[in-house]
Amino acid sequence: MIPVRCFTCGKVVGNKWEPYQQSLKNGCSVNEALDSLGLARSCCRGMLMTHIDLTDDQMDYDPKPKERHNPGPKPEPKPKPQPQVSGLKRDKPDN
Template sequence: MIPIRCYTCGRVIIHYYDEFQRRVRNGEDPGKVLDDLKIDRYCCRRTLLATVDTTKDIIKFSKHVYRW
């Protein structure tokens, strides 16, 4: 699941997630991307780096959403 806030300090980080993922998928260095996004707290950096989006895996088991 994508975190809305940093688990340690409580800073809202959800609005950085899409930009971070897009730029990392395009081949940029994750540390450089976090620096460009002005995320300098190590707890917030850790949270974004360690997040694994499992939504697509979980949604397969929902009868109401998964209809393929």
């Protein structure tokens, strides 16, 4: 998730991440993509060039990913193990 503003100059760069990625997918060079987005300063250009989007990686650490992403039917609860009933009944423990 890219920061909304450039840390150095304060220009809004948060809305440029998606178009930047799309330009790179379409075969533009990094320089062309940044120029087309109107990012002239090196600080803002660096914000996009050096950003690594870790959002998908963070999803691996979601505590309940299956419930959120794939609700599905709940698994049936396992039957409780029944205590073994033997013929002998002990009231007192052996000494």
